[in-house]
Amino acid sequence: xxxxxxxxxxxxxxxxxxxxxxxxxxxxxxxxxxxxxxxxxxxxxxxxxxxxxxxxxxxxxxxxxxxxxxxxxxxxxxxxxxxxxxxxxxxxxxxxxxxxxxxxxxxxxxxxxxxxxxxxxxxxxxxxxxxxxxxxxxxxxxxxxxxxxxxxxxxxxxxxxxxxxxxxxxxxxxxxxxxxxxxxxxxxxxxxxxxxxxxxxxxxxxxxxxxxxxxxxxxxxxxxxxxxxxxxxxxx
Numbered sequence: 001x002x003x004x005x006x007x008x009x010x011x012x013x014x015x016x017x018x019x020x021x022x023x024x025x026x027x028x029x030x031x032x033x034x035x036x037x038x039x040x041x042x043x044x045x046x047x048x049x050x051x052x053x054x055x056x057x058x059x060x061x062x063x064x065x066x067x068x069x070x071x072x073x074x075x076x077x078x079x080x081x082x083x084x085x086x087x088x089x090x091x092x093x094x095x096x097x098x099x100x101x102x103x104x105x106x107x108x109x110x111x112x113x114x115x116x117x118x119x120x121x122x123x124x125x126x127x128x129x130x131x132x133x134x135x136x137x138x139x140x141x142x143x144x145x146x147x148x149x150x151x152x153x154x155x156x157x158x159x160x161x162x163x164x165x166x167x168x169x170x171x172x173x174x175x176x177x178x179x180x181x182x183x184x185x186x187x188x189x190x191x192x193x194x195x196x197x198x199x200x201x202x203x204x205x206x207x208x209x210x211x212x213x214x215x216x217x218x219x220x221x222x223x224x225x226x227x228x229x230x231x232x233x234x235x236x
Contacts, residue, residue, distance in 0.1 A: 033197045033205055035230060038062040044074040044103050047122040049155030056103060061195050063207055063230060071230070072105040079213040079224050089188035091224050092127075092144050094213075098166050099127040100157060101146060101211070113145070113183045115233045117175035123148040128166055128181065144184040146228060183229040190225040204232030 040060035044053050056074040063071040082096040102125045110118040128147040147166055150173040160166055170179035185200035187208065192198075194210040206227035213221040 034066050035197050035205055035207070036064045036067070037195045037197070037207060038064065040072055040074075045105055045122045045151070047151040048103055048124070049151070049157070051157040052100065052103065052124060052155070055100060055157060061207070061209075065230075070107055070110065072107065073102060073207075073209075074104075075102040075209060075211050076100055077212070079211050081213050081215050081221055081224075084215060085213070085221055085224075087188075088190045088222075088225065089186050091190075091222070092184065092186050092226060094221075095127050095224065097127060097129050097163050098160050101125045101127055103151070104148065111233065112148070112180050113229065113232075113234055114178060114181060116178060116180065118148070118180055119173070119175070121173075122151040123180070124151060124154040125182075126154075126160065126166055127184075128163070128179070142186060144186065144226070146182040146184050148180040148182065183232070183234075185227040185229065187225045187227055190222060192225075194225065198227055200227040200229065201232065204229050206230060206232075 038061075040062045042060065043058050044056045044060070048056075055076050057077050060072050060074040062069050063073060079095065079099065079101070081094040083094045085091045085094045103123065104125055105122050106118060106120050108120050112118045126147045126149060128145040130143045130145065147170050149160070149166075149169045153169045153172050154160060160169055167179050171177055174180050183204070185206060190210070192208060194208050196208045198206050198208050200206050206229045208225065208227050210223045210225045213224050215221045
């Protein structure tokens with residue numbers, strides 16, 4: 001049987017991704033870490049499209065490793081939700097795939113969650129989900145990922161609306177034929193300060209982030225809180 005194009009794209013996205021099953025704690029501990037954050041008193045890079053920059057906070061977050069800046073991050077001012085939020089731990093389920101989360105400047109070459117090259121540059125960050133097509137059972141402990149797209153390939157807020165487009169746009173400038181991804185972990189409590197450093201899983205360190213949200217009917221919703229992994233990779 002010839003595999004469908006969607007199946008082939010799904011395999012390209014997560015074909016090598018495997019994370020051992022872990023016990024998710026009700027509240028991740030703040031860890032002693034080589035990572036730290038600072039407020040960045042400047043707007044998002046000019047390489048971003050106007051419709052995307054208009055959605056971003058006027059100030060950013062600088063992420064440092066051993067006091068050296070490695071990332072500059074601008075979060076979206078407000079996230080549009082597709083459904084209501086059931087609980088803090090399931091808040092990410094309320095986001096639609098390809099939703100713009102923010103933008104990031106990578107100051108020097110890094111590695112992504114698949115241990116693929118992550119080149120210095122400016123990227124949009126969009127919300128991605130692990131395909132539920134039967135080909136990825138047991139490949140990760142959760143469904144959520146930040147998909148990075150070179151800014152030149154994502155200039156319009158509403159242009160990337162399907163998972164196929166997300167995969168294609170991210171893969172255009174990746175070191176392999178796979179999208180560039182960072183892992184996102186759900187957070188079971190929204191009470192902790194943000195941004196702050198946490199350990200969402202063994203051998204993982206993450207920056208806990210919070211973004212205001214609005215329901216599909218236009219009413220205000222609780223913020224969406226999640227951990228963006230900055231250290232730790234999939235175990236292939």
